[in-house]
Amino acid sequence: xxxxxxxxxxxxxxxxxxxxxxxxxxxxxxxxxxxxxxxxxxxxxxxxxxxxxxxxxxxxxxxxxxxxxxxxxxxxxxxxxxxxxxxxxxxxxxxxxxxxxxxxxxxxxxxxxxxxxxxxxxxxxxxxxxxxxxxxxxxxxxxxxxxxxxxxxxxxxxxxxxxxxxxxxxxxxxxxxxxxxxxxxxxxxxxxxxxxxxxxxxxxxxxxxxxxxxxxxxxxxxxxxxxxxxxxxxxxxxxxxxxxxxxxxxxxxxxx
Amino acid sequence: xxxxxxxxxxxxxxxxxxxxxxxxxxxxxxxxxxxxxxxxxxxxxxxxxxxxxxxxxxxxxxxxxxxxxxxxxxxxxxxxxxxxxxxxxxxxxxxxxxxxxxxxxxxxxxxxxxxxxxxxxxxxxxxxxxxxxxxxxxxxxxxxxxxxxxxxxxxxxxxxxxxxxxxxxxxxxxxxxxxxxxxxxxxxxxxxxxxxxxxxxxxxxxxxxxxxxxxxxxxxxxxxxxxxxxxxxxxxxxxxxxxxxxxxxxxxxxxxxxxxxxxxxxxxxxxxxxxxxxxxxxxxxxxxxxxxx
Numbered sequence: 067x068x069x070x071x072x073x074x075x076x077x078x079x080x081x082x083x084x085x086x087x088x089x090x091x092x093x094x095x096x097x098x099x100x101x102x103x104x105x106x107x108x109x110x111x112x113x114x115x116x117x118x119x120x121x122x123x124x125x126x127x128x129x130x131x132x133x134x135x136x137x138x139x140x141x142x143x144x145x146x147x148x149x150x151x152x153x154x155x156x157x158x159x160x161x162x163x164x165x166x167x168x169x170x171x172x173x174x175x176x177x178x179x180x181x182x183x184x185x186x187x188x189x190x191x192x193x194x195x196x197x198x199x200x201x202x203x204x205x206x207x208x209x210x211x212x213x214x215x216x217x218x219x220x221x222x223x224x225x226x227x228x229x230x231x232x233x234x235x236x237x238x239x240x241x242x243x244x245x246x247x248x249x250x251x252x253x254x255x256x257x258x259x260x261x262x263x264x265x266x267x268x269x270x271x272x273x274x275x276x277x278x279x280x281x282x283x284x285x286x287x288x289x290x291x292x293x294x295x296x297x298x299x300x301x302x303x304x305x306x307x308x309x310x311x312x313x314x315x316x317x318x319x320x321x322x
Numbered sequence: 323x324x325x326x327x328x329x330x331x332x333x334x335x336x337x338x339x340x341x342x343x344x345x346x347x348x349x350x351x352x353x354x355x356x357x358x359x360x361x362x363x364x365x366x367x368x369x370x371x372x373x374x375x376x377x378x379x380x381x382x383x384x385x386x387x388x389x390x391x392x393x394x395x396x397x398x399x400x401x402x403x404x405x406x407x408x409x410x411x412x413x414x415x416x417x418x419x420x421x422x423x424x425x426x427x428x429x430x431x432x433x434x435x436x437x438x439x440x441x442x443x444x445x446x447x448x449x450x451x452x453x454x455x456x457x458x459x460x461x462x463x464x465x466x467x468x469x470x471x472x473x474x475x476x477x478x479x480x481x482x483x484x485x486x487x488x489x490x491x492x493x494x495x496x497x498x499x500x501x502x503x504x505x506x507x508x509x510x511x512x513x514x515x516x517x518x519x520x521x522x523x524x525x526x527x528x529x530x531x532x533x534x535x536x537x538x539x540x541x542x543x544x545x546x547x548x549x550x551x552x553x554x555x556x557x558x559x560x561x562x563x564x565x566x567x568x569x570x571x572x573x574x575x576x577x578x579x580x581x582x583x584x585x586x587x588x589x590x591x592x593x594x595x596x597x598x599x600x601x602x603x604x605x606x607x608x609x610x611x612x613x614x615x
Contacts, residue, residue, distance in 0.1 A: 095456075179442075183437065183439060183442075184435045184436070184437065184439035185439050185440075185441055185442070187396070187399075187401055187433075187435065187439065188433070188435055188439035188440075188441070189441075190399070190400075190401060190428070191399050191401070191428055191431070191433040192428070192452055192453050192456070192500070193425045193428045193429055193453065193456060194452075194456055195421065195422075195425070
């Protein structure tokens with residue numbers, strides 16, 4: 067199969083799998099305990115790394131932009147710069163990349179191992195649909211919790227920025243907070259929450275497909291895991307561009 | 323699965339088995355393949371395969387690895403679809419069934435996978451109870467059924483263990499117990515003795531013989547080990563006066579052991595008949611397979 071054909075085929079399979087999983091949420095049987103378990107893994111499990119990533123990203127943004135802003139006597143805008151960058155772009159994307167690395171790899175490895183040890187076949191033989199039992203809870207957990215994790219990354223990013231601004235550049239905390247409040251609008255927050263919904267779907271779809279299409283024993287599991295993280299992350303970054311453009315138009319965001 | 327004599331003794335209500343039974347449905351084969359073909363890319367996996375498994379019969383499928391044996395049982399479960407031909411289960415043409423329709427068919431079929439294919443994250447109890455939990459059956463009934471099945475495979479002591487704590491043979495036996503929950507009328511074994519020591523392999527074969535002779539289950543037993551064929555085609559299970567299951571050798575007695583043999587080579591059936599016919603054949607490929615040299 068030539069690369070273009072393979073790409074289109076995989077895109078089609080991922081779309082069908084994701085669509086099937088989403089449709090399974092509306093009909094019985096639903097696997098609520100499995101969904102809660104996945105929500106715990108995705109949400110609670112990823113919270114520490116997302117908070118750390120957000121905090122230090124916010125901090126480094128202030129660290130890098132403050133001197134330039136000072137040069138133009140615009141250091142009062144530091145909060146606005148950090149908040150806008152984080153809420154619109156860095157929060158959703160960094161959070162998605164962290165979750166893609168942590169959860170995407172785990173999903174792919176788990177499903178891949180189940181494929182090579184015939185557990186998926188056994189599940190089907192016992193009358194259970196693996197898409198309903200395994201894929202739907204994972205995609206649902208990602209769609210629901212990635213926006214919440216993004217909010218956590220945004221908040222801790224702004225806190226990180228504030229800590230650096232006040233401790234290293236001696237900016238008054240109130241000035242920073244006021245700048246943040248002036249900088250972000252409802253549409254920014256809305257856009258920053260809509261994006262991770264799609265990212266969750268992408269990460270879930272890609273990693274579940276990679277896991278379920280594993281071939282070739284333990285070596286295959288390793289390859290699937292790598293592919294899930296790499297392809298999931300690249301897809302998030304590419305899709306982010308088009309989604310940003312679409313949101314700019316729909317929510318009237320970031321116009322000059 | 324029919325009740326064993328012990329069950330009848332314990333539960334007199336079940337003694338209506340003495341009533342006349344309508345046998346007309348027994349004429350319909352449990353499994354039937356009609357000219358089935360399957361290819362992956364350019365390679366033919368199955369080439370015009372036709373056979374049937376009668377009710378209560380055990381069909382042993384022999385052949386080298388990669389000869390299409392496991393493909394046949396995957397097709398019966400609907401895990402693979404044929405390119406051409408028809409597959410019938412209990413007279414029902416399942417060839418064009420959707421995944422949703424196949425779920426109903428799979429309720430009557432038990433499948434024993436090569437390595438057991440137990441769910442790693444679930445205990446032995448949860449593995450065996452899987453099908454019943456999916457059907458939302460009350461926990462008391464589930465536990466009773468799980469214990470009955472684990473007793474059948476002589477593993478009741480392992481009920482709370484995790485699959486990782488079990489030996490290879492125990493995993494297969496738990497796999498058999500899981501396949502038998504819900505009393506399937508058809509059970510398929512995919513190389514269940516591969517890689518096991520001879521006594522454990524013998525235990526697995528005894529379970530298949532018990533299913534055939536005491537439970538009236540139709541089965542397909544995929545293997546490439548000749549001693550499996552010896553056990554299944556020369557011994558039968560019966561119950562002695564004390565209610566214990568015993569295995570007797572056919573020997574010189576005239577008895578109809580309900581086992582047929584089929585051999586595949588490169589996706590084609592090259593032999594179909596009884597074990598005696600197989601041993602009498604002069605086909606060099608089959609002879610080499612039987613003798614191993």
